[in-house]
Every structure is written in C-alpha cells, then in structure tokens.
Amino acid sequence: MSEGIQGKVVLITGGGTGLGAETARYLASKGAAVAVAARRKDKLEQVVGQITAAGGKARAYQLDVVRREQVQSVVDAVIADFGRLDVLINNAGLMPIRPMAEVNVDEWDAMIDVNLKGTLYGIAAALPVFLKQESGHIINLSSVAGTKVFAPGGTVYSGTKFAVHAISEGLRQEVGSRLRVTSIEPGAVESDLMLGTSGTSQSAVADFYKAAIPASSVAKAIAFAIEQPADVDINEIVLRPTAQEF
Template identity: 80%
Template sequence: MSEGIQSKVVLITGGGTGLGAETARHLAARGARVAVAGRRKEKLDEVVAEIAKAGGEARAYQLDVVDKKEVKAVVDAVIAGFGKLDVLINNAGLMPIRPMAEVNTDEWDAMIDVNIKGTLYGIAAVLPIFLKKESGHIINLSSVAGVKVFAPGGTVYSGTKFAVRAISEGLRQEVGGKVRVTSIEPGAVESDLKFSTTGTAASTVRDFYKIAIPASAVARAIAYAIEQPADVDINEIVLRPTVQEF
C-alpha cells in the first residue's frame, strides 16, 4: 500500500547514512520522490544510486544544517527540482554522551547547533511555504531521551531532545489546522549516532547499542505518520527495542 505516500516529495536531513538513508529507501520504495541532504555528498550519492537502481526517484543535496542560509537554499533547490515539497524530516543529529562534570562545552555547542538549531532552521525554511499552500508535514526526530532524561552522561543530549519535542508540540498547536507536525522518539536504533561518543562513555554507549533495533523500524513509523489522511495528524511515536528499559 502506497496511499498517502505516492508521489509526495520528501526532504530528509542527515539522509546519507543510518536512519535517514533507510527512511529515504523505504519511502522511495513506497512511491515517494526523495531528496536526501547532508554533509557527506559521497554517502548521499550512494543512497540516490541505490534508490534509482530499485526504480525510485531521488536527488542529493549537500547541506550543513547549522547554516540557516544553506538550509533555505536547499529547500528552494528541492522545490525548483521537484516542483513542490510535501514533507520535511528533520533527522540530522548528534549524540556525544559524556558526564557534565567533564565540561566539554564544544560538544554541548555542537548538540545545540545541530539538534535544536538545525531543526529550527529546517522549520523556518519550509513553514512559510507550507502555510501558504495550507498543507505540508514536518517530522522532527527527537528521542526516548526527550521523554525521560538520560543520565548520567546524556543530560545535555536529553536537553536538546526535550527541546525538539517541545518545539514540535508547540508548533502543532500553532499551525495544526494547516500543517501536520510529528515528533518521532526512538530508543536504541542501529545507526552512526552511537559513534558521536568519543569520550569516557564510548564503550558504555556501544555496549548499550548491542540491543539496537534496525533503522527500518523507524522508517516504517515515519511512513505510518506520512500515509495518514490529511485530516489525521500523528503527533508522537515512541518506539524502542522490546528489551530496552530506558
């Protein structure tokens, strides 16, 4: 079944690897026209080639979500190339886990810039367009760490993901009559995110991720939110491995 997804144009940030790439492949297989954006152009090109080989349609756009002008330029380029934009998936994210006592403010800055500002810049780029046409769907990737504080080690990361969840809910209340808004809150998912941790907690994080579910599980959840009729807004989806306590 592709109803609700067929022919929609979907822009995915962080679309070159992991969850973003798997979501791109899954939605393209369901008939979506996919734009993947991210910093590593070679990875994006690989995803586009895979989708094209499978008979789908996709294009790659180099993007650093911390640059608001670049985000707007990519959104404009996607609309120019595809003729429209229906769904934005704010997926780009960082997850360096480290006790706050180690005071790594560079990591804090990076998470705030990518996880929060990157999400806001994506919203800022598409919202006027969606409001003007009175349709569109913004999907933000939060985390179970945005539902329950992940500490010790993930305190600042949780702060950024609580922010994404709050922004999603506030945006829904403001524009829900015209634009759909969904917050996705995954638990441990197999992706490159676990490699963001390079400090003292690196081995702990990688051990924890041994229980991770495949990125395809999240891709299916995202597809479920997109495929709903226009008058149905899936506000939040929380999913995690069955054995994950947190």
C-alpha cells in the same frame, strides 16, 4: 495534502547514512520522490544510486544544517527541482555522551547547533512554504531521551531532544489546523549516533546499543505518520527495543 505516500516530495536531512538513508530508501520504495541532504556528498550519491537503481526517484543536496542560509537554499532547490515540497524530516543529529563534570563545551555547542538549531532552521525554511500551499508535514526526530532524561552522560543530549519535542508540540498547537507535525522518539537504533561518543562513556554507549533495533523499524514508523489521511495527524511516536528499559 493527498493521502498516502505515493507522489509526495520528501526532504530528509542527515539523509546520507543510518536512519536518514534507510528512511529515504523506504519512502522511495513506497512511491515518494526523495531529496536527501547531508554534508557528505559521496554518501548521498550512494543513497540516490540505490534508490534510482530500484526504480525510485531521488536527488542529493549537500547541506550543513547549522548554516541557516544553506538550509533555505536546499529547500528552495528541492522545490525548483521537484515542483513542490510535501514533507520535511528533520533527522540530522549528534549524540556525544559524556558526564557534565567533564565540561566538554564544544560537544554541548555542537549538539545545540545540530540537534536544536538545525531543526529550527529546517522549520524556518519549510514552514512558510507549507503555510502558503496550505498543506505540509514537518517530522522532527526527537528521542526517548526527549521524554526521559538520559543520565548520567546524556544530560545535554536530552536537553536538546526535550527541546525538539517541545517545539514539535508547540508548533502543532500553532499550525495544526493547517499542517501536520510529528515528533518521532526512538530508543536505541542502529545508526551513526552511537559513533559520536569518544570519551569515558564510550563502552557504556556500546553496551546500550547491543539491543538496538534496525533503522528500518523507525523508517516504517515515519511512513505510518505520512501515509495517514490528510485529516489525521500522528503527533508523536515512541518506539524502542523490547529489551530497552530506559
């Protein structure tokens, strides 16, 4: 894998809004060719329009990460359109915060499907490609809640993010001599995640996000991991607002 960001092809799931969109814009400004994928095609087209208007290179792909065949199809399409794939950013995620005693199993299922299975499906689609070309970089969005249990209310969310963190480290141990693997663990960041809570914890989440840092801060952390020399693997980056205790 070449050094730096210039010319690399980067696929970002959850790329239509928030952190994914900001990362796409930032990496494109640094010379990457960006493929943004998410469910809402209109949001993706807005991001692509912003990037191309600024002279960057980007394309949109409609994707629901809980559909394994769709994830595979998007990876195949990106390689067909751009000629290769260098970096996969598994960014799509959900964060409905609710005490476990309320037993909202539908929310549990959704977080397991998107946060955990969606990440695994991305790895399943990109890993054979990266191993064949003997280069590649998988970046998984975990959370500070994947290093410390976010409770009360975020117990299941933490469970999914702990899993993403563990999978990232296990994958690094398995393929680290050939590929790069990075786990990004942000604290409160301005994104759509805070909008996923509709239950009794809604006001607590709103208060928590009052100190949120801009998505651009995380985009720069992701860029830092990508732009390192090929023999340097940034394994994990934890970042949070200075005012955030958790």
